[in-house]
Amino acid sequence: xxxxxxxxxxxxxxxxxxxxxxxxxxxxxxxxxxxxxxxxxxxxxxxxxxxxxxxxxxxxxxxxxxxxxxxxxxxxxxxxxxxxxxxxxxxxxxxxxxxxxxxxxxxxxxxxxxxxxxxxxxxxxxxxxxxxxxxxxxxxxxxxxxxxxxxxxxxxxxxxxxxxxxxxxxxxxxxxxxxxxxxxxxxxxxxxxxxxxxxxxxxxxxxxxxxxxxxxxxxxxxxxxxxxxxxxxxxxxxxxxxxxxxxxxxxxxxxxxxxxxxxxxxxxxxxxxxxxxxxxxxxxxxxxxxxxxxxxxxxxxxxxxxxxxxxxxxxxxxxxxxxxxxxxxxxxxxxxxxxxxxxxxxxxxxxxxxxxxxxxxxxxxxxxxxxxxxxxxxxxxxxxxxxxxxxxxxxxxxxxxxxxxxxxxxxxxxxxxxxxxxxxxxxxxxxxxxxxxxxxxxxxxxxxxxxxxxxxxxx
Numbered sequence: 429x430x431x432x433x434x435x436x437x438x439x440x441x442x443x444x445x446x447x448x449x450x451x452x453x454x455x456x457x458x459x460x461x462x463x464x465x466x467x468x469x470x471x472x473x474x475x476x477x478x479x480x481x482x483x484x485x486x487x488x489x490x491x492x493x494x495x496x497x498x499x500x501x502x503x504x505x506x507x508x509x510x511x512x513x514x515x516x517x518x519x520x521x522x523x524x525x526x527x528x529x530x531x532x533x534x535x536x537x538x539x540x541x542x543x544x545x546x547x548x549x550x551x552x553x554x555x556x557x558x559x560x561x562x563x564x565x566x567x568x569x570x571x572x573x574x575x576x577x578x579x580x581x582x583x584x585x586x587x588x589x590x591x592x593x594x595x596x597x598x599x600x601x602x603x604x605x606x607x608x609x610x611x612x613x614x615x616x617x618x619x620x621x622x623x624x625x626x627x628x629x630x631x632x633x634x635x636x637x638x639x640x641x642x643x644x645x646x647x648x649x650x651x652x653x654x655x656x657x658x659x660x661x662x663x664x665x666x667x668x669x670x671x672x673x674x675x676x677x678x679x680x681x682x683x684x685x686x687x688x689x690x691x692x693x694x695x696x697x698x699x700x701x702x703x704x705x706x707x708x709x710x711x712x713x714x715x716x717x718x719x720x721x722x723x724x725x726x727x728x729x730x731x732x733x734x735x736x737x738x739x740x741x742x743x744x745x746x747x748x749x750x751x752x753x754x755x756x757x758x759x760x761x762x763x764x765x766x767x768x769x770x771x772x773x774x775x776x777x778x779x780x781x782x783x784x785x786x787x788x789x790x791x792x793x794x795x796x797x798x799x800x801x802x803x804x805x806x807x808x809x810x811x812x813x814x815x816x817x818x819x820x821x822x823x824x825x826x827x828x829x830x831x832x833x834x835x836x837x838x839x840x841x842x843x844x845x846x847x848x849x850x851x852x853x854x855x856x857x858x859x860x861x862x863x864x865x866x867x868x869x870x871x872x873x874x875x876x877x878x879x880x881x882x883x884x885x886x887x
Contacts, residue, residue: 429596431605437594438609441537441564444591450534450562453512457505459559462587464501467494467552470583474548477575481547482669483714483745492669493549496826500553503828503845504560511560511849519859522885524867527860532853534562535636536612541603541626543618544572544716545672545766550617550640551580555593557848563613564592568606570618571599572716611635613852617674620837638841638851640674641834642764645791647677647821648781648807650798651686657819658797659693662770663701665795665821667748670713671724671768675793677821678765679754681781684774691750691772695735698748707738707745714744715767721746724767727760736768778803785811790836795821814838 429437449455467474471494475486478493512532519528538558542551551569558565567584569577574597581595588594596602607614607629616626617640630637647666649658666677682690703709715721721744728737728749736749746768751760754771761771775781785794794813798804804818814834815824825832825844833842843851869878 429598429602429605431608434596434602434605434609437566437590437596438537438611440591441566441594445534445536445564450564450592453509456512456560456562457508459588459592460501460505460508460556463552463556463559464498464505466583466587467498467501470579474576474579474583477579478548478573480575481544481573482672482716483712483743484669485711488669488711488713489548493546497549497552497556500828500844500848501556504556504849507846508560508849511846512562520885522882523859523861525862525865529858529860531856531858532561532849533856535852535854536563538563538565538613538615538852539568539606539609539611540565541568541606541614541616541618542570543674544570545669545674547573547576548580554615554617554843554848557843558613558615558852559593561849561852563852565594566606566611567593567595568603569595569597571597613637615843615851616640623839638833638843639839640832640841640843641792641837641839642674642766643789643791643834643838644678644761644764645675645793645795645813645816646785647680647795648785648797649680649682649686649690650778650796650800650803651683652799652803653686653797654799654819655686655690655693659690659697660701661820662795662797663694663697663748666770667698667702667712667768668822670715670746672713672716672766673822674766675815675822675825676766677770677793677795678791679761679771679773681773681775681784684776687752687772687774691734691752694750694770698735698750702748706736706747707740707743712745715746716744718744720767724765724769727763727765727767727769729758729760732758778806782807782810785813790814790834790838792834792838793817793824812836 475489478484478489515530517528519526540554569580577597584593584595610633614630614637620641623639623641706712732751732753734750734752736747739746749769751771754773790812792814794816796807796818817824828845831842831847832844869881
């Protein structure tokens, strides 16, 4: 889509929004109903597209993409009337007699830019939140996952008129054209480098943004942890989607006294979950493209590989790999890995672990494995991170009851459930003042007696 057509699309959506057509709750609920029906109807097609882009099995695609999307839409359908209701708040005595309330209102024309690693989930889930809040939406899926992007385009065209929701496919040229337009809200999921560009362009129009980025999410394994269960859950979270998950454990930071037994359990779990020949496992995904394949392979130091390490450039698969004796100077610790490589680092005291985490950029997630409640309180209170789990990985984002997002270098803002509705809504603060009483004290000329009354009201 060229620049002219993008401008026309934005204008068309703005006119539609200003007509008030998106405001009635029945219209929003109908949009959610259409979206859910289409996802269910095209589930097999969606899964085939995801497999073509990322090598995911249909089971994993449902568990991590379409299933979570359907869950979010259903949650929105059930709670939308409550979310959209005006919320009455206390009115101070000085404003007697009035009614004060907060009224959620949609921003207007929203741009949602999504990544390639969970190409369906991270496009359609924020779309559901934005539609529920009463916005019009332009979706820009990633050019790196073309099969899924095409399915999304077809699905959205089947469900909605372009004035309500539309898809713009393409690469950098289309991204640039979109970011040059004036949107009322921009929701971006992707890398920190592109996130900076998005925020810079949004600033030109003073457009508010949500940035869902990433970072090096630590997995702290404390000495009291159940190592067998910890290894099982770490392997699941790290190698899911071939490690291409923004909240995957990026590295292990474990107590030095348990490093060897933990590594032994990790090796067992990799073989148990992925078999002795992971590159031949049809349910194990692949790296998205050759560029990223070469990048991830470049992070593997053969001298420090203690498990895995092999790869196949024909299938773009890399074995689940563990690296030992890693320092912060190693290549794998200089950037977010975003692949199936798990470095193992150690600490001598929990205080050292806290200082290590807090000395780095704020991660999107943090995971802690421990049986010590005191240690759990200490880590979750003193370490800065977006969200996470105690004695598990990944699953904190698989609920509509909690917001998901980062802060600092890992992003800003959040979504899922009520947080998603709030993200795409502006809350107007309104005072409805009655006309049958008008206290004279605020009007000039000011009098001493009124000053005493004001002090009584406002102390």
